[in-house]
Amino acid sequence: MILDDGSTILSSAIRLAAPLAFAACGEYLAERAGTMNISIEGMMITGAFTAIATSSATGSASLGLLIGAVAGLLVGLVHGNASHRLAVNTFVVGLTLNVLALGATSFFHESSELTGHQVTQVSIPVLRDIPLVGEPLFVQRWPVYLLIVFIPLTWYLVERTRWGLELRAVGENPQGADVTGIRVNVRRRQALLWCGLFSGLGGAHLAVGAVGSFNDNMTAGRGYLVIAAVIFGAWRLRGTMVGVAVFGFADALRLALPAVGLRLNSQLLIAAPYLLALAAMVAFVRRTRQPAALGKPFTRGIV
Amino acid sequence: MSAPTRPDTPSGPGASVGPSASSGPGVLGSADRAVRALLAPTRNSGGSPLAVAALTVVTVAAALGITALLVAAVGGAPGKVFSSMIDGSVGSSSSLSQTLLEATPLLLVAVGACVSSRAGVFNIGQEGQLLIGAAVGAYVGLRTQGPPALVLTMTLVCSALGGALWAAIPAVMRYRRGVDVVVSTLLMIFLAEQLVSFVVSQPALLQETRVAGQVVAPQSDALAPSFRLPMIGDYPGFTLGAGAIIALALAVVVSLLLSRSRWGFKVRMLGHNPLAARHAGVREATFGGVALAISGAFSGLAGGVVLTGEVYRLQPGMSDNYGWDGLLVALVARDKPIAAVITALLFGALRSGGGVLASTGVPAYLIDITQALLVFAFVLPPALLALWRAAAGRRRQAAVARAAVAGAAA
């Protein structure tokens, strides 16, 4: 009985953490390049809506997933060009893009008839019968397993490639990187494209993977949770993913506790991930090492 | 080279560049730094005011054009939509009244946002601060007995205090622990929403009184009519809420304080260069924290005004994006309270015009899109002009270089 409940909670924790994990791959890389983008919320909601709209039109949830990621990339393209070509304040751009994305998705949602779609579930025989962890790990919607590739890939790109080295240099000391011949704003725009792609994928997975339909404002601040997870993880990918897991688990508890018969205040449970994120920032922010130029715009000749 | 090349001029190259080793002891939140660093160039670059104005006309037209396309895309008639929006916002005395009613909380939020942004603190949690203000106000307004004028004043003052205290939490987190204000104020919106939703779902707190045979909704009781903000004029004629007058007066006062007072001087100094401010004896935690709390107070007051002048009861959805939109108003107004008055009227007109959209079959979310596009329309022109100028300079120089190389080779 306890084992079953544990298995259910773990299962939904992974289900709920997966969209955050995709987006966290993007946000982590973007922040290492020194870009702080709150437009991740807009990227996710855009990805979510586009995914459902595409699958509703074509009947293919997988295609929806792909197009959702591309839609997020387009938001990243707009943000990157506004902030790292036109040098408009990144928070102004992010805030406005969020309002725009939320408004536009709700606008089109209300004026169109969408049918829900969901990608297929993978269920691996034998392994799924392992007690406690079998079902959570081996019975999930298939995009969840993409994370096995994407998380190490993100780490590899940042830590082991020349591009990643340049991203880190740009995030730490853009002036120094510039005189070394690295095109700072180009790298930052590329980082934002990556962020848009994965945040869009995260939103799309939320819609066609975890839920199977679209509601207005269905991301409900999950993008901000991802930013909190990166801070929680002290700008290291492993820590970021731990943060994502914690938030996913809190979310899963909210859904699971009433079923178990525990009556806890639902508002408190909804607020729990945000509360945790705030507490984590208060507890950990001082000992962390954030990229020195995080959130600082770069213009040659201005220090 | 893009825009201002001053630091590169030969007069002071050595002093303009500091190696990272000389970075200061105070850990600055990345958001604060970004805001400061970005506000400076936008104020100083961007070409002549005339060019900016001309380009702004173009970008605003483009924003409206996109809006029209969206209307057409969902099968509406743009002309009809625009005319009904104009009718709904300024077409009659009642719609004009609605515009002023909508503009009031926007202006209050925006004035507060001007204060914190000028101090270099980017508060984006107004939506939550507004809700908390309304909740505290509702508690006072529903639980206090006394002369109406006194209770009303208490309601508004406590709303402002509630918002201020809610904003003071991120301020403490920022100045005691170094937590980024942008992220913390953002996350606290969600806490505020759940807190208010909790308060109105508990009979012991503010949930409305159970009446036999009726469903109890998650909202508070209505304020007694005498405890509501007075109106000038009578419906359906032109009405002007007292809240609008309060907001206008506060915008003027804040504008004056920011530009002329000792306090405003120090706040601006802090916003531009916190280290120089510290050297001059300005305590960053005090002035920045107070600026953030003031911003919260204005949002809270906006909540109180929505409560006592428009909705009359506490509801989880009563903030109705006033916080977000008020922040956009401040962005368009470039952190100037007087400019925010005009912008708030424009956004208020959009909102009240949006109220009649439903009758045309176009989703009211169109307004959110239009507002966001308008922000871009006002923010982008100076940046675009600076970029074009820099690009033209680069092209000219590249041409010079190519010609020189070709000439020498020949």
Place this chain on the structure above:
Amino acid sequence: MTQTPRLTDPAASAARAPAIELRGITKRYGQVVACDGVDLAVRRGEIHGLLGENGAGKSTLMKVLSGLVRPDGGLILRDGEPIDVADPHVAARMGVGMVHQHFSLIGALTVWENVILGDDSPAGRRRGGRLSRDAACAEVVRVGERYGIPVDPLATVDSLSAGERQRVEIIKCLRKDPDVLVLDEPTSVLSMAESRELFAVLRGAVTGGDEAKAVVLISHKLAEILAATDRVTVLRRGRVVARLDTRGTDAATLAREMVGREVSLGEEAAALGLTPVAPAADPPEGHPGGAPAAGAAPVLELDGVTLRSPTGATPLDGFTLSVRPGEIVGLYGVEGNGQSALGDVLAGLAVPDAGAVRVAGQAVDPRRPGALHAAGVGVIPEDRHRSGVVLDMSVADNLVMTDLGPVSGRLFVNRRRQRAHAAQLAERFAISCPSLDAPLRTLSGGNQQRVVLARELSAQPAVLVAAQPTRGLDVGAIEGMYAELRAAAAAGVAVLLVSTELEEVMALSHRIAVISAGRMVGELAPTEADAERLGLLVGGGAAGPPAPSAPSAPPPSSAAAAGSAR
């Protein structure tokens, strides 16, 4: 040097086109002409000095050469071929390497990561963008050994000393095996021993026959140009005013060309980076002789001030120093030995972890912002843009910002009084600005510095801390600053001059204190001080506890240690 130097055949070398040649390079910034038709030719096998005072256009010229700035006119030739240096990558491909005045290193990265950063060579690309730590480390070691500048490739740059960082910067540059090596003010962060070491490395790089490199050494210091170069080109106000063989010239000639008038090499010498002929022994009028007010109680006392940075370093380690009224104490040391931290403490920007700061015998609580200023400590900060001024506020605002009291009522700033006060200061300190309402950003560096000086002196401080007060100023402005500092001391202000310029310290100080690794390591009278002795003190940071009460030459042990280290 591991390779065998081949002797250059002078005839062949002369016949070849210069390794790099600039013809008629012109660069304008708005109204200001930074470079005005500059011609410069650098041959293989020579160290070519580019001399000029601050603002003469040296750095702009080199930014043009390295592709960071596009010129408005002129041409660059590489081995006689015209080229278009569109960006730093083109410069790198053309074999031009640049060592920047302010390091281009990324502190959070390791040495090897920094060295391969920004490399777009085919070898780098062939690996498909993957990094090879082992190959990079081996290369760092190989280049380091070849030029005699070893450095640990796995160290994080943040953990290195200024001298080591410069080694990394040079390795980063030499790794690409450039034909032309440009060094922009490379000695500003080096001790004298390290500077000599650097010049030896450069000499090795240019002795190699046909394979020899060409080196451009940019400097505003006469002594350095005379010691290290073969030929010298002098820039003044963006124009070339002289081309000379170093051997056939002398300091007086160079100084005259650089400044554009006859200079005595007495008073002005320090401003030109030369040891003055007659240091403070012969003080000018109004300058209290010898040790002024020797019996007076110190007005500024630093007692065991210790500051720890969040990264675990200790920029100030029990620093102790006192300054008496009317005296100028010169605090000399190589950059990066705690001067910035000391400036921050005295400006109220950093709170010491231990120790006390006393002004006129009263301990000041450093946690209260502005407490030191209120106690009478005026500060001309090392980096005025960082903490001295607010670039986006007006000149008038900047002139009153530390003390609004006299120009405002209870609540509001009185604009009329503020303007009157500002106008008076602008007049007295000869601040030239388009308008008092103009943003400070629009002023030249010298005028911005005068704004800071005017504001700090107008508060009638008991102590004036001047941290690198002449950095980035031209000779006229430097002389003006010297006069102001002397006048302040003559008026009874205790002046603490923090400087990395030996000559400046020797010209102005009544007493010279030396800082090394965040500690006071010795104190000398200017008459006892010479370059050699100060150099030993600077290098002898490990020489036991300081003896501030007894000004003396360094203990023999420290001299020996420093000597053997070299």
